Amino acid sequence: MHQRPYYLNLLQIRLPIxxxxxxxxxxxxxxxxxxxxxxxxxLMLSLQSPEGFGQVRDFLGGGIGxxxxxxxxxxxxxxxxxxxxxxxxxxGWGEGRLRARQTAWLVLALALxxxxxxxxxxx
Numbered sequence: 001m002h003q004r005p006y007y008l009n010l011l012q013i014r015l016p017i018x019x020x021x022x023x024x025x026x027x028x029x030x031x032x033x034x035x036x037x038x039x040x041x042x043l044m045l046s047l048q049s050p051e052g053f054g055q056v057r058d059f060l061g062g063g064i065g066x067x068x069x070x071x072x073x074x075x076x077x078x079x080x081x082x083x084x085x086x087x088x089x090x091x092g093w094g095e096g097r098l099r100a101r102q103t104a105w106l107v108l109a110l111a112l113x114x115x116x117x118x119x120x121x122x123x
Contacts, residue, residue, distance in 0.1 A: 025082035028075040078111040
């Protein structure tokens with residue numbers, strides 16, 4: 001008898017917190033990779049002339065630019081912290097279920113708190 005494939009509905013699966021951190025680690029890495037050309041363009045423009053610097057400052061200083069800057073800040077912080085967590089796993093640190101859960105929550109909380117501090121500082 002031929003076994004039919006099992007259908008997994010990914011929207012109904014309850015992932016543990018470590019799974020969410022891992023997915024967000026991949027998503028933040030992909031976001032950062034996709035934004036490299038735009039970030040390099042902004043850097044180039046800001047270094048070209050005082051007017052270019054003013055354009056970049058004005059864009060990042062308000063509205064959508066400010067939100068994009070916060071998104072990039074969160075992505076960078078989350079990706080860095082989750083990468084340190086995974087590096088710890090590679091070294092054999094924090095592999096236990098409880099410690100892995102604690103470090104997952106710590107990565108999420110630290111990335112959000114540091115992003116909030118950046119947002120508060122930029123206001």
